[in-house]
Amino acid sequence: xxxxxxxxxxxxxxxxxxxxxxxxxxxxxxxxxxxxxxxxxxxxxxxxxxxxxxxxxxxxxxxxxxxxxxxxxxxxxxxxxxxxxxxxxxxxxxxxxxxxxxxxxxxxxxxxxxxxxxxxxxxxxxxxxxxxxxxxxxxxxxxxxxxxxxxxxxxxxxxxxxxxxxxxxxxxxxxxxxxxxxxxxxxxxxxxxxxxxxx
Amino acid sequence: xxxxxxxxxxxxxxxxxxxxxxxxxxxxxxxxxxxxxxxxxxxxxxxxxxxxxxxxxxxxxxxxxxxxxxxxxxxxxxxxxxxxxxxxxxxxxxxxxxxxxxxxxxxxxxxxxxxxxxxxxxxxxxxxxxxxxxxxxxxxxxxxxxxxxxxxxxxxxxxxxxxxxxxxxxxxxxxxxxxxxxxxxxxxxxxxxxxxxxx
Amino acid sequence: xxxxxxxxxxxxxxxxxxxxxxxxxxxxxxxxxxxxxxxxxxxxxxxxxxxxxxxxxxxxxxxxxxxxxxxxxxxxxxxxxxxxxxxxxxxxxxxxxxxxxxxxxxxxxxxxxxxxxxxxxxxxxxxxxxxxxxxxxxxxxxxxxxxxxxxxxxxxxxxxxxxxxxxxxxxxxxxxxxxxxxxxxxxxxxxxxxxxxxx
Amino acid sequence: xxxxxxxxxxxxxxxxxxxxxxxxxxxxxxxxxxxxxxxxxxxxxxxxxxxxxxxxxxxxxxxxxxxxxxxxxxxxxxxxxxxxxxxxxxxxxxxxxxxxxxxxxxxxxxxxxxxxxxxxxxxxxxxxxxxxxxxxxxxxxxxxxxxxxxxxxxxxxxxxxxxxxxxxxxxxxxxxxxxxxxxxxxxxxxxxxxxxxxx
DNA sequence: GTCTAAACGAGACGGTACGTCTAGTCTTTCT
DNA sequence: AGAAAGACTAGACGTACCGTCTCGTTTAGAC
Numbered sequence: 001x002x003x004x005x006x007x008x009x010x011x012x013x014x015x016x017x018x019x020x021x022x023x024x025x026x027x028x029x030x031x032x033x034x035x036x037x038x039x040x041x042x043x044x045x046x047x048x049x050x051x052x053x054x055x056x057x058x059x060x061x062x063x064x065x066x067x068x069x070x071x072x073x074x075x076x077x078x079x080x081x082x083x084x085x086x087x088x089x090x091x092x093x094x095x096x097x098x099x100x101x102x103x104x105x106x107x108x109x110x111x112x113x114x115x116x117x118x119x120x121x122x123x124x125x126x127x128x129x130x131x132x133x134x135x136x137x138x139x140x141x142x143x144x145x146x147x148x149x150x151x152x153x154x155x156x157x158x159x160x161x162x163x164x165x166x167x168x169x170x171x172x173x174x175x176x177x178x179x180x181x182x183x184x185x186x187x188x189x190x191x192x193x194x195x196x197x198x199x
Numbered sequence: 200x201x202x203x204x205x206x207x208x209x210x211x212x213x214x215x216x217x218x219x220x221x222x223x224x225x226x227x228x229x230x231x232x233x234x235x236x237x238x239x240x241x242x243x244x245x246x247x248x249x250x251x252x253x254x255x256x257x258x259x260x261x262x263x264x265x266x267x268x269x270x271x272x273x274x275x276x277x278x279x280x281x282x283x284x285x286x287x288x289x290x291x292x293x294x295x296x297x298x299x300x301x302x303x304x305x306x307x308x309x310x311x312x313x314x315x316x317x318x319x320x321x322x323x324x325x326x327x328x329x330x331x332x333x334x335x336x337x338x339x340x341x342x343x344x345x346x347x348x349x350x351x352x353x354x355x356x357x358x359x360x361x362x363x364x365x366x367x368x369x370x371x372x373x374x375x376x377x378x379x380x381x382x383x384x385x386x387x388x389x390x391x392x393x394x395x396x397x398x
Numbered sequence: 399x400x401x402x403x404x405x406x407x408x409x410x411x412x413x414x415x416x417x418x419x420x421x422x423x424x425x426x427x428x429x430x431x432x433x434x435x436x437x438x439x440x441x442x443x444x445x446x447x448x449x450x451x452x453x454x455x456x457x458x459x460x461x462x463x464x465x466x467x468x469x470x471x472x473x474x475x476x477x478x479x480x481x482x483x484x485x486x487x488x489x490x491x492x493x494x495x496x497x498x499x500x501x502x503x504x505x506x507x508x509x510x511x512x513x514x515x516x517x518x519x520x521x522x523x524x525x526x527x528x529x530x531x532x533x534x535x536x537x538x539x540x541x542x543x544x545x546x547x548x549x550x551x552x553x554x555x556x557x558x559x560x561x562x563x564x565x566x567x568x569x570x571x572x573x574x575x576x577x578x579x580x581x582x583x584x585x586x587x588x589x590x591x592x593x594x595x596x597x
Numbered sequence: 598x599x600x601x602x603x604x605x606x607x608x609x610x611x612x613x614x615x616x617x618x619x620x621x622x623x624x625x626x627x628x629x630x631x632x633x634x635x636x637x638x639x640x641x642x643x644x645x646x647x648x649x650x651x652x653x654x655x656x657x658x659x660x661x662x663x664x665x666x667x668x669x670x671x672x673x674x675x676x677x678x679x680x681x682x683x684x685x686x687x688x689x690x691x692x693x694x695x696x697x698x699x700x701x702x703x704x705x706x707x708x709x710x711x712x713x714x715x716x717x718x719x720x721x722x723x724x725x726x727x728x729x730x731x732x733x734x735x736x737x738x739x740x741x742x743x744x745x746x747x748x749x750x751x752x753x754x755x756x757x758x759x760x761x762x763x764x765x766x767x768x769x770x771x772x773x774x775x776x777x778x779x780x781x782x783x784x785x786x787x788x789x790x791x792x793x794x795x796x
Numbered sequence: 797g798t799c800t801a802a803a804c805g806a807g808a809c810g811g812t813a814c815g816t817c818t819a820g821t822c823t824t825t826c827t
Numbered sequence: 828a829g830a831a832a833g834a835c836t837a838g839a840c841g842t843a844c845c846g847t848c849t850c851g852t853t854t855a856g857a858c
Contacts, residue, residue: 003856111309113309113368152385155382165367183354211809236839236840247810435813448835505710507707508707539610551782557784560764563766584752588783607804633843637841781833
């Protein structure tokens with residue numbers, strides 16, 4: 001028999017908020033690697049037990065904190081120009097992945113690479129929604145004639161975002177704006193079937 | 200005064216090899232997350248001190264083990280057809296990043312995301328050489344007319360490998376062969392300037 | 399800021415008792431020199447942290463175990479005959495300092511010789527109470543006319559117990575009963591001022 | 598087959614002397630408890646192997662160093678007055694057992710309490726010769742009529758030196774000169790049979 | 797005066813235990 | 828019942844020495 005789950009209705013909002021705030025603060029101050037459940041509990045003025053009652057790991061705490069922050073931090077805009085909007089969006093993501101704010105997300109990514117229990121929630125709560133926003137933006141671009149109607153959106157996702165994470169995991173440095181523009185142009189061209197060939 | 204470094208000439212080859220082998224074995228068996236210096240020492244029949252004498256962290260041990268394995272595992276071939284060869288190469292990388300062999304590399308990547316001391320060596324010893332092999336292959340493709348002479352090799356790297364790591368870090372699953380071919384075709388087209396425009 | 403001390407009210411009696419028992423057992427079985435904190439923790443089924451939380455060293459653990467045992471092991475009796483009672487008491491002390499039970503006390507004495515942090519508690523908790531019991535017995539002997547009223551109790555302590563420890567530290571062997579009686583007789587005579595001389 | 602012993606004729610006098618000097622220096626500076634074979638080797642500019650070749654333990658090293666020093670430090674003198682000479686001698690011993698010079702002897706005593714391998718040499722090389730010097734002095738006192746011819750020299754040893762070691766092991770502080778005189782007087786009286794009684 | 801075997805310095809090695817740290821669980825007390 | 832406080836078991840951390848074991852390098856007795 002596994003322990004019965006706590007009753008969410010009796011949950012303390014104060015503790016919940018203090019824990020997420022403490023986690024983000026400590027993560028930024030000391031780095032994800034030095035973040036501990038004990039440290040979060042102490043900073044939040046909360047019992048360790050309370051954290052373990054509601055989250056299975058420190059990664060899950062930070063994930064939830066990120067989840068709350070992500071919507072406002074990296075939204076997709078629509079000015080009517082796809083290349084411009086993707087540059088805006090990718091720049092926002094790069095900022096999120098670069099010092100000084102990179103610690104929480106990079107840390108959760110790192111933990112999820114080794115902890116399948118964390119990988120699931122990361123995908124479902126953090127990534128899936130972002131991918132759907134991306135695909136909505138792409139479909140709007142197709143409707144507006146900024147992107148070919150036959151463009152494969154999976155490929156688009158791979159080519160637009162792939163470079164960022166390749167560079168993240170191998171510490172290759174993120175693209176400077178001019179190179180970013182070039183990259184975006186290449187990707188958009190890749191997504192546009194050649195006019196002259198085949199049929 | 201920092202402790203003086205040990206004399207590499209007196210290093211025991213037996214211990215060195217046993218440590219790397221034990222690290223890889225345990226990593227595969229139990230997962231990188233359960234890998235410990237104590238466990239490596241015990242499995243290798245070696246003193247913990249000997250590991251700490253030569254490596255600063257468990258990540259550094261696994262990195263060196265990977266380094267020795269990488270050349271043979273993911274070589275670039277040249278059959279004369281770029282798309283085919285890239286599929287071969289990317290498939291090898293995907294195999295390296297997928298179960299059951301993914302643990303060591305994924306683990307080192309995860310650790311390097313949080314430990315700058317590890318990130319440097321990962322870049323220098325593991326990634327840089329692979330990038331150079333890749334660029335050599337690309338240049339040969341340019342000489343053979345398989346790739347446009349003006350193609351930007353940095354963009355090529357980003358577009359060929361980016362998708363793999365984006366999918367790795369967010370657990371999106373690796374591309375199946377048909378999709379991989381499609382992706383490669385898109386990338387090669389992206390690297391080929393349109394005939395009709397500009398120059 | 400030094401670490402704040404733990405709250406003694408919440409201390410686990412079970413762990414406390416198991417630790418002292420394990421320490422004494424191991425000390426007797428393997429010898430004080432082979433006694434380790436790790437060994438005590440393992441035998442007592444206790445975390446090392448718990449030992450370090452309440453005692454500063456293995457010597458302190460054994461000291462407390464001895465402290466609990468000492469009252470019952472080496473009491474002063476009063477049959478009305480001082481020489482007889484001292485022989486009883488000294489014999490008990492000799493037993494305590496001889497194999498097979500000598501390890502804990504000899505070990506603590508040895509550690510205290512090199513560790514001032516341990517020497518204080520040894521004196522306060524182990525020796526001081528024994529000295530007071532001894533002095534009470536001496537004063538009763540004076541009241542009963544078994545010992546001269548002017549006898550110096552510090553000298554008495556030195557002469558009664560000194561020989562034991564001189565012999566202990568230099569491994570000279572403890573006195574056999576006949577010699578012990580002789581020694582006690584000498585000491586009692588030394589404490590009795592000569593009737594005929596001086597004044 | 599146990600390792601064949603080294604050839605004493607080829608022993609390096611330089612190393613031998615440097616080791617004993619380093620041992621005493623470090624013992625005085627840092628305390629016997631912080632003395633290590635590694636530390637002695639480093640200070641003496643000598644290989645650890647060289648120490649282990651000639652001594653079985655750090656206690657044995659310090660013992661030999663003490664042995665060389667003891668003859669000059671605590672000699673028995675003969676001015677013709679036993680009480681005076683014993684005060685001189687006991688005062689010298691007290692000095693040897695008190696800070697700042699107490700560390701080596703106290704340390705060796707402590708180690709010998711737990712290491713039978715060390716206890717033997719301590720007794721044979723350090724103590725036995727001192728006891729013999731003491732007994733010679735006592736016999737001379739008997740010849741000179743300063744001590745009763747029937748006085749038991751074993752009792753004399755116990756009563757003269759016992760108090761020092763009782764006080765040493767329990768950190769009771771050593772006697773001040775006035776008390777020391779009193780103690781000596783008591784002991785000499787104890788050794789002198791009463792004229793009027795029994796025999 | 798070589799020659800050569802032993803002692804030497806240096807220090808890497810397999811180990812053991814240290815004392816610290818954090819994880820995750822459990823208990824007590826308060827609200 | 829949930830939460831704060833914090834003691835508990837468990838076990839890895841990185842360090843310090845242990846005593847053993849090569850390495851080359853003196854060095855001293857035998858040739």
